[in-house]
Amino acid sequence: MLGFLQHPKFALHFQSLPLWLFLLRESCSTLKTNEQAEGSGRSSLVGGASTTSGFVDKERKGVAIKISDDLCVIILDVAFQRMLKKNPSVGPALSNNSLEIWSDDFASKGEFSQYRGRLIEIIRLIAAQRPVIAASRISQRIEGMINLYLVGPIPSQLAGILQKLYSLNWTEPPHVEILGRLLDAMGPYLKHFPEAVGGVINKLFDLLNSLPIIQKGHTQDLIAVSMSRARLQICTSFIRIARAADTSLLPHMEHIAGVMSHLEVEGQLLRSEHNLLGEAFLIMASAAGSQQQQQILAWLLEPMSKQWLQMDWQNTYLSDPMGLVHLLTRGPNTSENELMWYVFHTVTFYERAVKRSGNKKPPHSASQESSVINTASAYVHPLASHLTWMLSPLLKLLRCIHSLWSQAILQALPRELRAALVISPAEQASLLGEVTSKSKGMVAGDGSQVDFNRSQNMESTENEIRNWLKGVRDSGYNLLGLATGIGDHFYNCVDSNFLVVALLENLEAMQFRHIRQLIHSVLAPFVKTCPTMSWEAWLGNFLPRLLGHCQKALSDSWNSLICKGRANVPDCCGDSSAPDLKAEVMEEKLLRDLTRETCALLAALASPGANKSLPSSEQLEQLSRMESSPIIDTEKIASESLIGFLFRHNDAAIPALQICVKAFSWPDSESVAKAVLFCGSVVMFSVSMNNFELQEFVAKDLFEAVIQGLTLESNAMIHAELVGLCREIFVHLSNRHPAPRKVLLSQLSVTPDALSAFETALLKTSSIKEQKQHMKSLLLSSAGSQLKALLAQKNTKVITNVT
Numbered sequence: 001m002l003g004f005l006q007h008p009k010f011a012l013h014f015q016s017l018p019l020w021l022f023l024l025r026e027s028c029s030t031l032k033t034n035e036q037a038e039g040s041g042r043s044s045l046v047g048g049a050s051t052t053s054g055f056v057d058k059e060r061k062g063v064a065i066k067i068s069d070d071l072c073v074i075i076l077d078v079a080f081q082r083m084l085k086k087n088p089s090v091g092p093a094l095s096n097n098s099l100e101i102w103s104d105d106f107a108s109k110g111e112f113s114q115y116r117g118r119l120i121e122i123i124r125l126i127a128a129q130r131p132v133i134a135a136s137r138i139s140q141r142i143e144g145m146i147n148l149y150l151v152g153p154i155p156s157q158l159a160g161i162l163q164k165l166y167s168l169n170w171t172e173p174p175h176v177e178i179l180g181r182l183l184d185a186m187g188p189y190l191k192h193f194p195e196a197v198g199g200v201i202n203k204l205f206d207l208l209n210s211l212p213i214i215q216k217g218h219t220q221d222l223i224a225v226s227m228s229r230a231r232l233q234i235c236t237s238f239i240r241i242a243r244a245a246d247t248s249l250l251p252h253m254e255h256i257a258g259v260m261s262h263l264e265v266e267g268q269l270l271r272s273e274h275n276l277l278g279e280a281f282l283i284m285a286s287a288a289g290s291q292q293q294q295q296i297l298a299w300l301l302e303p304m305s306k307q308w309l310q311m312d313w314q315n316t317y318l319s320d321p322m323g324l325v326h327l328l329t330r331g332p333n334t335s336e337n338e339l340m341w342y343v344f345h346t347v348t349f350y351e352r353a354v355k356r357s358g359n360k361k362p363p364h365s366a367s368q369e370s371s372v373i374n375t376a377s378a379y380v381h382p383l384a385s386h387l388t389w390m391l392s393p394l395l396k397l398l399r400c401i402h403s404l405w406s407q408a409i410l411q412a413l414p415r416e417l418r419a420a421l422v423i424s425p426a427e428q429a430s431l432l433g434e435v436t437s438k439s440k441g442m443v444a445g446d447g448s449q450v451d452f453n454r455s456q457n458m459e460s461t462e463n464e465i466r467n468w469l470k471g472v473r474d475s476g477y478n479l480l481g482l483a484t485g486i487g488d489h490f491y492n493c494v495d496s497n498f499l500v501v502a503l504l505e506n507l508e509a510m511q512f513r514h515i516r517q518l519i520h521s522v523l524a525p526f527v528k529t530c531p532t533m534s535w536e537a538w539l540g541n542f543l544p545r546l547l548g549h550c551q552k553a554l555s556d557s558w559n560s561l562i563c564k565g566r567a568n569v570p571d572c573c574g575d576s577s578a579p580d581l582k583a584e585v586m587e588e589k590l591l592r593d594l595t596r597e598t599c600a601l602l603a604a605l606a607s608p609g610a611n612k613s614l615p616s617s618e619q620l621e622q623l624s625r626m627e628s629s630p631i632i633d634t635e636k637i638a639s640e641s642l643i644g645f646l647f648r649h650n651d652a653a654i655p656a657l658q659i660c661v662k663a664f665s666w667p668d669s670e671s672v673a674k675a676v677l678f679c680g681s682v683v684m685f686s687v688s689m690n691n692f693e694l695q696e697f698v699a700k701d702l703f704e705a706v707i708q709g710l711t712l713e714s715n716a717m718i719h720a721e722l723v724g725l726c727r728e729i730f731v732h733l734s735n736r737h738p739a740p741r742k743v744l745l746s747q748l749s750v751t752p753d754a755l756s757a758f759e760t761a762l763l764k765t766s767s768i769k770e771q772k773q774h775m776k777s778l779l780l781s782s783a784g785s786q787l788k789a790l791l792a793q794k795n796t797k798v799i800t801n802v803t
Contacts, residue, residue: 010100024125026065072126076137079119173230184237187244194248208234235276242283249284271345282356293382321409324400351475354482357383381486388493399502406509420465431586477521484529491534500541511571512590516597527604544651550598551655557591558666567591599674606681611641643685664709676721687732699739703729713788727775748783
């Protein structure tokens with residue numbers, strides 16, 4: 001089999017990989033077994049010979065596999081050779097001409113990333129068993145590649161790999177990109193040898209300066225795109241080094257800042273590159289403490305705020321949607337186009353600033369913060385003072401973006417902008433589980449992503465506008481969600497009414513993928529972090545409208561899918577170039593994604609952390625067994641739990657309950673699992689508050705819906721959760737309302753005798769596990785053939801969802 005692995009024909013080599021992966025995994029397992037035996041005082045294998053105890057282990061566990069050192073070296077060499085990929089746009093890969101390596105012709109073998117992942121796992125398994133051999137071969141290969149490109153004699157003082165990297169004078173963009181990656185791979189080394197940091201920083205800046213900037217209006221051919229990508233790679237290397245090197249970069253921050261300022265003055269640093277270097281700065285500052293972060297944020301953000309806060313551009317382009325349309329469609333080499341990309345890179349950097357600044361937990365001592373925040377006891381997030389001015393124009397911008405999909409605006413849009421609102425080919429591929437070629441999304445001169453397959457004009461094209469809209473929306477949503485982590489300051493400094501208008505004014509016109517993203521990135525963090533005193537102003541503002549719309553939209557789409565075989569979603573899948581079958585799959589995936597996110601939001605409303613005053617099922621059962629049951633503080637539950645807050649707002653509670661009841665009839669087990677969490681808290685709330693109207697809904701409508709969920713085979717994997725919810729409804733409400741017994745007698749044809757025996761069995765045990773088993777037995781004996789989720793519970797091959 002070694003011959004097949006080494007064979008120059010790719011097909012034979014490819015077929016041998018699974019076997020060698022198996023052998024290496026088994027060999028690794030054998031090594032671990034022997035190490036455990038050593039720890040237990042038994043002799044280990046030495047030089048291939050085993051002791052008696054080792055022989056006994058092999059007899060008990062099977063034949064042990066041991067791969068020799070020489071064989072490991074050969075396998076490593078093969079893996080290194082085969083990790084290359086032919087790239088027609090760059091030229092032939094560095095490899096033996098007689099050796100077939102991966103190319104697009106082998107697409108039938110799967111994706112290159114999957115194949116490369118197998119090779120990487122082979123290297124990892126050998127490195128785990130033979131670390132010295134692996135390190136030696138890797139070092140030799142890197143050194144060999146460096147020596148291949150070195151010009152002139154190697155100075156005697158450059159003995160190590162790092163010194164050899166300094167001596168390379170590569171100027172071709174692909175080579176510069178590789179050299180940048182090799183340098184940032186030295187990050188862990190720099191952490192322990194900080195004296196080498198200065199040389200790496202200087203080399204990275206030399207590489208950045210070796211590549212010219214692609215100015216506005218320059219033809220975006222392959223060479224220009226390659227140069228832009230290489231420059232961004234060098235800037236990204238600063239981020240990787242900052243993460244790995246920890247505090248070793250702190251003494252060099254002033255030098256890096258000086259070089260950045262010089263490059264900006266000389267016009268040799270694009271905004272996208274500045275953002276990456278700025279992110280690296282924030283990572284460095286986080287290692288130095290809050291005071292250093294405060295200074296770095298001021299240095300980075302205050303110059304940006306001057307233009308960001310100017311009212312001229314806000315009044316011109318953000319006062320109404322057509323102003324934004326004008327900004328996006330003016331074309332290349334215009335002041336509008338320059339402003340358009342300024343806005344893009346500003347929003348993306350603000351997102352990075354929020355993500356990289358601040359501590360996950362406030363410091364134990366506030367003395368270190370006193371010089372920054374002028375207080376001796378309270379921790380203030382380093383970004384808190386910047387939040388108000390940062391978010392005000394952003395909300396105006398998001399409001400204008402959302403309005404583009406409204407019918408009144410959509411009909412008046414230029415052709416290229418209307419086309420940019422349709423779901424992109426990359427998003428279609430993602431929904432279908434396909435992988436698009438990375439060559440389709442390349443980097444323009446301003447750092448944006450461009451698409452050669454759509455147009456040769458790289459500025460202000462349909463694809464460029466689509467990328468701009470997606471990038472601003474993604475970063476804007478993430479920024480708002482991350483900002484909730486700042487704490488109470490966020491909820492105190494932002495106008496909740498204006499925020500709700502900006503996000504939900506055009507909710508009815510939003511597409512499913514955008515609503516899902518809004519819930520996931522913005523509204524769910526609001527639910528999880530909003531202080532109790534701000535619930536009314538924030539959650540009371542957006543929950544009724546959001547849940548009301550989602551309830552109607554999801555019900556209509558699921559009814560269409562179940563009755564007509566195709567989901568009715570607003571996303572423009574049908575107008576794309578995809579065949580009808582692919583369009584149907586995409587629409588169903590969009591529907592499932594929004595359903596799951598909506599149910600996840602309901603589960604967050606019912607989370608234990610947000611409902612600490614709500615008794616659990618076990619606590620309610622313990623209280624019911626006491627002769628003199630203590631009085632439950634219903635006022636505290638209503639005022640201090642999110643479930644209680646929800647039921648104070650019928651316009652939010654009613655659609656939430658309707659979504660959950662309907663969800664049990666939708667064939668999507670992931671959504672049902674989340675709905676069960678919400679319904680469990682609703683049961684506890686109805687019992688604790690002694691709310692007869694809600695108890696009636698739970699005892700009848702919800703109970704019937706849960707049983708309906710058990711008739712769907714797609715719910716086989718979560719049948720235990722559904723049976724548990726049935727138990728909770730019956731145990732807690734059967735003595736308060738007649739509906740649970742009526743449901744069992746009518747819906748499942750349970751006989752009175754069987755029901756009586758079931759109730760007797762419940763009374764004899766206080767074990768929740770045993771009560772669940774009794775409930776399951778009753779359901780199976782009464783309507784087993786109908787409850788497909790219970791019958792198929794052990795069938796792991798059931799297809800539960802389309803994902």
